[in-house]
Amino acid sequence: MAPNSIHWFRKGLRLHDNPALQEAVRGASTVRCVYFLDPWFAGSSNLGVNRWRFLLQCLDDLDANLRKLNSRLFVIRGQPANVFPRLFKEWDISRLTFEYDTEPFGKERDAAIKKLAMEAGVEVIVKTSHTLYDLDKIIEMNGGQPPLTYKRFQTLISRMDPPEMPVETLSHVVMGKCVTPISEDHGDKYGVPSLEELGFDTEGLPTAVWPGGETEALTRIERHLERKAWVANFERPRMNANSLLASPTGLSPYLRFGCLSCRLFYFRLTDLYRKVKKNSSPPLSLYGQLLWREFFYTAATTNPRFDKMEGNPICVRIPWDRNPEALAKWAEAKTGFPWIDAIMTQLRQEGWIHHLARHAVACFLTRGDLWISWEEGMKVFEELLLDADWSVNAGSWMWLSCSSFFQQFFHCYCPVGFGRRTDPNGDFIRRYLPVLRGFPAKYIYDPWNAPESVQAAAKCVIGVHYPKPMVNHAEASRLNIERMKQIYQQLSRYRGLGLLASVPSTHNGNGNGTIMAYSPGEQQTGTNAATTPPVSGSSVASGNRTGSILLNFDSEEHQGPSGLQQQQLGYQNMPDSSQVINGSRLYQSSIPHDFTVPQLPGCLLHTGGSVTGKRERELDPDSEEEETLSTSHKLQRQIAEKS
Amino acid sequence: MKRGQRGDEQEGGGSSSSEPRKRLRPQNLEEQEREENALDWGRLPQEILLQVFQYLPLLDRAFASQVCRGWNQAFHMPELWRCFEFELTQPASSYLKATHPDLIKQIIKRHSNHLQYVSFKVDSSTESAEAACDILSQLVNCSLKTLGLISTARPSFMELPKSHFISALTVVFVNSKSLSSLKIDDTPVDDPSLKVLVANNSDTLKLLKMSSCPHVSPAGILCVADQCHGLRELALNYHLLSDELLLALSSERHVHLEHLRIDVVSENPGQLFHTIKKSSWDALVRHSPKFNLVMYFFLYEDEFGPFFQYEVPVTHLYFGRSVSKEVLGRVGLTCPRLVELVVCANGLRPLDEELIRIAERCQQLSAIGLGECEVSCSAFVEFVKMCGRRLSQLSIMEEVLVPDHKYGLDEIHWEVSKHLGRVWFPDMMPTW
Secondary structure, three states, X not given: OOOXXXXXXXXXXXXXXXXXXXXXXXXXXXXXXXXEEOHHHOXXXXXXXXXXXXXXXXXXXXXXXXXXXXXXXXXXXXXXHHHHHHHHHHOOOOEEEEXXXXXHHHHHHHHHHHHHHHHOOOEEEEEOOOOOOOHHHHHHHOOOOOOOOXXXXXXXXXXXXXXXXXXXXXXXHHHOOOEOOOOOOHHHHHOOOOOOOOOOOOOOOOOOOOOOOHXXXXXXXXXXXXXXHHHOOOOOOOOXXXXXXXXXXXXXXXXXXXXXXHHHHHHHHHHHHHHHOOOOOOOHHHHHHHHHHHHHHHHHOOOOOOOOOOOOOOOOOOOOEOOHHHHHHHHOOOOOOHHHHHHHHHHHHHOOOOHHHHHHHHHHHHHHXXXXXXXXXXXXXXXXXXXXXXXXXXXXXXXXXXXXXXXXOOOOOOOOHHHHHHOOOOHHXXXXXXXXXXXXXXXXXXXXXXXXXXXXXXXXXXXOOEOOOXXXXXXXXXXXXXXXXXXXXXXXXXXXXXXXXXXXXXXXXXXXXXXXXXXXXXXXXXXXXXXXXXXXXXXXXXXXXXXXXXXXXXXXXXXXXXXXXXXXXXXXXXXXXXXXXXXXXXXXXXXXXXXXXXXXXXXXXOXXXXXXXXXXXXXXXXXXXXXXXXXXHHHHXXXXXXX | OHHHOOOOHHHHOOOOOHHHHHHOOHHHHHHHHHHHHHHOHHHOOHHXXXXXXXXXXXXXXXXXXXXXXXHHHHHOOHHHHOEEEEEEOOOOOEOOOOOOHHHHHHHHHHHOOOOOEEEEEEOOOHHHHHHHXXXXXXXXXXXXXXXXXXEOOOOOHHHOOHHHHHHHHHHHHHHHOOOOEEEOOOOOOOHHHHHHHHHHHOOOOOEEEOOOOOOOOHHHHHHHHHHOOOOOEEEEEHHHOOHHHHHHHOOOOOOOOOEEEEXXXXXXXXXXXXXXXXXXXXXXXXXXXXXXXXXXXXOOHHHOOOOOOOOOOOOEEEEEEXXXXXXXXXXXXXXXXXXXXXEEEOOOOOOHHHHHHHHHHOOOOOEEEEEEOOEEHXXXXXXXXXXXXXXXXXXXXXXXXXXXXXXXXXXXXXXXHHHHOOOOOOEOOOOO
């Protein structure tokens, strides 16, 4: 007997290039496409109205497109684990299909559903289509750990086969004899709810700048490619005042919800490039937007604590300040810095901001000015940003706060200068902060510096109509750069005066799983090697291993593998005992004498076989195969021969 | 661990099945005895234990101290308590856990006389700073060699009543008498307390870091420099820097200075900064030819007037805010000792000639970082070619490089790698 199928939509809200959906209809007698209003939104209160609206529009569009095929979308209220058993029975289901979810939470959920389906005698078919590549394969190629630098990731990608071609769009032909039984009361039982039904007050809600749905996505990709073809320049467009505004060619929210297939985008770009550039093969940079996304998915897929600092092996532990008032000012666009506030206003109103604008506000919240944890910023983005995906959101925040991925931290975006550089006239500010409309360009980025007469003429007195700046940026950046330097010096065990050398090397750094792992040999190879400053600390109060240990022995929480990992990898402050014991190496001349606590070579750091030090990594034989790097082989040979 | 303990065999739980079997063979008794001895971890000599313990973090040492009396004694050996880092945080203001109060009590009671290298990490809450001061004021019977007060977030020592902070700090100054390193950035330390420091520790003081201590005057720091002739490292704000200070540090009685760190921060736009005479810098370079001068600038573009007007012995330069093309031009002319240059931002005009000049004039330059700037690809390649392999650190944001007729972004990594002798890429930021 031909099977009855359910296709379960989560992401991948589209009929084009949907291999799992295709599997659902293949040879089936019936198919029902379901969407659960719940799992994805567990803790749905976090999500802003724009994100809900976008989702509902996606579902409406999906339903409309399914109708054209004499089918419908079944929106089901409840938890999949609770409802599936009933549906299996009620609809006599023997096949369940869905798109592979790479995220740890999703993998766990899907494993449970799979088990449940199997027990009910339902065949489960899972297909990868939200990412270009099989992420596990990338990890395998990297020796079992996700790559921790984008360069390393690109190298791995360049060695892989190109992504699979998109599959055919669902059509009458593809459907064949497969039908969807639809009841009279389908609308009541399974209809897409409205925002009002979900309890949102929609009065005065402006129309969506980013309308959701596959249909819109397919229109946009045409426009996107047309514009690229017209410009005929495939390099990253340079930033200007216009790029700050929502563009009708923007695709990121559509990729996030899977209204647009990343593979379709990938191959359309390739075709266009070949056409314009007369068949030369496209560089990886052509796919930048897609590959960054893929990079963060890869980094997150095996790390359930990817969105946390504590217990996250790739995240540097930074003693961020807890400051709810300051956080609220940032989130509510009341920092007193027009550039920051305008961006945050745009984000709240429209659900999208340019990537450099994201850098600006993320830097301001974290390492630049407020010294507030990236996790807090990530949560605000999760509420407001249409394209915020768990992996990409957390990964980008770690990146921007220099909490991972071997980032240089010297560069802080100035909350005054950066905006002025991008949009000297300040039109972007005036658009989103009408209260500042009257200020001349000269003062619009730092209105508190405007003479009183100018403020009066602008009908906006700073401190009355618009807040004063919440921090002194010069002072904050002085403090913060110093702290970042200390933290990174501790990580890299670099003791010199340089700022740039404080960041662990990124050359081909596959990082093998953790940013903190350096071989004990490294201390000897560094320029300021084998020197330890006189001040050491004891490790009592670092991280998990804190506080009451001595007295309560509350070791329970450190027992699991993650706990163990952390204790090995955390940048714990270890007393350098050789020097403690000898006590005499009080002052080492020529060594800047610092208070970052030294680490004893080999004593705490994880020294698993494949972890290599900076130098070795530069000579990583792996990189010889890099197709992207025709130079690297020769250069490395040269270096190897010299040393 | 338990293997050495007699009478444990029965409860060994199957893990050591070979041991009881050996025991049955009487001819092996002697051998077994020897093995027993060798395995008796509890009889390790204290020196060996110490060697082992010093490699263990405190938590593991604490666990180990529960094993037997000998290990417990080892746990309390003074050598293991010479350094300690107190982490003082409040749940409301920090994500990190604090050093447990009971541990603090125990240290003060049993080990305070062993402490030599002490640092305090405090979060942004006043309570934490308060707690640090409480501990400090109890350190009466110890002789510290180093003391660091470190604010991990917004500086909270500044929020304490000045007198409270000073009295706690001077407890250490008075009792220690052999302080060699002192890091008290962002604290309300003042001139009189520095006098106490000098009176008690002038022979030993080698390092003093006190950036952003608003209650210290140029006279206060001058007093330190005048009397602490062993001072080798000093960090302070520009407003404390004076010709007199540089001359004091260059006096014959003074050891060679190794490291001077100056933060130049503007409080209000348009602030006027005093100048330092060229002759004062020259004197310092004559006295300490190898010293490093690290300068961090956080100024508005129009405040650079007094700087880089003549030769300065600066070795590490950091421009935290936008700095003009013109000032960077002056850097090339006036900083022959420059080792590292970091520019966070600049205007929209390319820095081509400025970089070339820096490559030409700053023969020691080995590290450069550029943030929001613009440089044409050809000028950048030229710069790298001139500096060559001495550029051990080269961090340029991808957006900085403007493609021109000679090089696009794809070629530049090849060209630059060639001149550097190693694989190089510009820094990338996620497009998200």
